[in-house]
Amino acid sequence: MLSEVRGWLRRRTSSAADWPIEALVEAKGRTTVSVVLPARDERETVGDIVRTIRRDLDRIVDELVVIDSRSRDDTAAVAARAGADVHAQDEILPHLCPLHGKGEALWKSLAVTSGDVVAFADADIRRFRSSLVGGVLGPLLADPTVAYAKACYDRPLNGTRNGGGRVTELVARPLINLHWPQLAGFVQPLAGEYAGRRSALERVPFLTGYGVELGLLVDLLDLAGLDAFAQVDLGAREHRPQSTEALGAMAAQIMLAAWSRLERQGKIEARHDPAALLTQFRRVEAGHDVLTSEVGIAERPPMITVAGAARPSAHAPTRAGPAVAVARRAG
Ligand SMILES: O=c1ccn([C@@H]2O[C@H](COP(=O)(O)OP(=O)(O)O)[C@@H](O)[C@H]2O)c(=O)[nH]1
C-alpha cells in the first residue's frame, strides 16, 4: 500500500461512534442535507429505511428522496407512505433520452434535490440503522475540506462475517489496486452508502448501471484529490444478496467502467464495439440454456453542465481540480 494511502487511512478514517446525533446536529449549522435512496423493486425494505431515517435524523436531513428506478412492484407507493418524496427516474429531465440502471437514478437525483450535501444509501438493506447515513454525513458536516465520504462495514452473507462484497473482492479491489492504488485504502469501494458535497458531485460525470461507484471514486480523485475523501467504519451491513449470475452482469459493468477511465487516461485503446454483450449459461435437462444480456453502460455529464438542471452550490470543491473531460456517449 502506498505510504500516502497509509497516511490517509490514519487521518481520514472515523467510525459510527464518532458521529452521534448531537455531534451531527452541532456540525450541521446551515448546511443543507439531502438523502437519496435509489430503489428498484425494494418494497420489502424501503419503507422501514425511510421511517428510520425520518425518526432518527429529522434534525439533520432536510429532504429525503426515493428515486423509483423502473420498479415493477409498488416500491414508490411504499416509500411515499413511509414519508419519502418519490420521483420516477424516467420522469426526471424528461427531455433527455432515458437510460437504465443505478447510476442513472443517482445522477438524476441531483436534479430533484437541493442539499449542499447529498447522502446515498441502498434501499435493500435489512435491519437498517440510521448510522449508515448519519455516519457518512459526519465528516462532511464537520470538515469543509472533506468532499466525499464512504461507508465501510462487514458484509455478512450465508452465515459468514464477510461472505458478501463478492464483486468488490473479485473485480473492483484488484482493478483499483492495479490501476488506481491511491484508492486502495477503501475497504468497501463499492459500498452503496456514501455522501458528497454537491459542489463536487455536480462537477463529475456519472456512469449509468453498476459502474457508478467506481466511476465516482476515480473521477472525484481526479477532481479533488485523495485528502478530500473520508471513510467511516459503520460495523456491518446486510442486504438482499443477488445471484452469482446477476453479479456477473454487475462485474461486467464495473469492468466497463474501469476500461472507460483507462481509455480516458490513455492507458488502453478504446473499445470499438459499442455493444457489450455477456453470455451466461443455465443448466437445463437437455444441457444448457444460453442467456445473452446487454451489459453496456453509458455516461451522464456533470450535472452542472446540464442546462437548467443543477443548483450551483455555494461551496466550491476544496481543490480546483482539472475540468473533468466528459465524453457524452450515445445511449
Ligand atoms: O437499475 C437499478 C439497479 C439497482 N438500483 C438500486 O441500487 C441499490 C443497489 O442495487 P442492488 O441491490 O441491485 O446491488 P447490490 O447491493 O446487490 O450490489 C438498491 O437500492 C437498488 O434498488 C436502482 O435504483 N436501479
Ligand SMILES: O=C(O)[C@@H](COP(=O)(O)O)O[C@H]1O[C@H](CO)[C@@H](O)[C@H](O)[C@H]1O
Ligand atoms: O460490493 C459488491 O460486491 C456488490 C455485491 O455485494 P454482495 O456480494 O451481494 O454482498 O455490492 C455493491 O456493489 C454495487 C455496484 O457498485 C453497489 O451499487 C452496491 O451498492 C453494493 O452493495
